[in-house]
Amino acid sequence: MGKVKVVGYKVLIHPHYPLPSLRCELENGEFFDMSAIPIDAAIAIERLANGVDITSDPRMVLPLILAEIPSVESALKGSVEEVVIDDVLQHRSGYVYCANVKIKIDGNTIRRIMVPSSAIVLALLSGADVYVNEKFISAFSEED
Numbered sequence: 001m002g003k004v005k006v007v008g009y010k011v012l013i014h015p016h017y018p019l020p021s022l023r024c025e026l027e028n029g030e031f032f033d034m035s036a037i038p039i040d041a042a043i044a045i046e047r048l049a050n051g052v053d054i055t056s057d058p059r060m061v062l063p064l065i066l067a068e069i070p071s072v073e074s075a076l077k078g079s080v081e082e083v084v085i086d087d088v089l090q091h092r093s094g095y096v097y098c099a100n101v102k103i104k105i106d107g108n109t110i111r112r113i114m115v116p117s118s119a120i121v122l123a124l125l126s127g128a129d130v131y132v133n134e135k136f137i138s139a140f141s142e143e144d
Contacts, residue, residue, distance in 0.1 A: 003084055003131035004028050009049040009120070011042045020054075022117060024132065032085070032132045034097060034116060041117035048124040063121045073125070079104055080128035083119045085136070097136075 008025035020042040024032040044063035046054045066072045081102035088095045099119035
């Protein structure tokens with residue numbers, strides 16, 4: 001199976017649910033949605049991707065502080081090769097998505113499994129592309 005590039009993000013706040021959702025717009029015109037993403041990741045994604053503040057809380061979340069430090073920004077640029085949301089794990093509350101992240105450190109490429117919303121924040125900070133495995137897109141398209 002292949003992968004489809006994410007070209008846009010939109011955080012969705014639900015009035016009757018405590019955690020936001022994330023809608024990823026894909027290059028093929030389809031969407032990939034994730035629910036119950038951590039609020040700090042939602043705040044960072046919406047600000048980094050769209051320049052929009054979704055909270056009136058004056059406290060800053062860690063990724064936004066890191067984005068303001070030039071040495072951190074320059075260290076991250078180019079170090080993340082790609083992020084691919086391509087797996088699920090059984091979790092105590094059901095199933096959760098996983099993101100495989102390729103990171104180049106001292107000329108060596110390592111892979112890490114991350115929470116997808118955190119991996120997206122890392123990609124936005126580093127300028128890396130994010131992809132979704134086609135199996136997730138086709139699985140949801142068939143259910144609709």
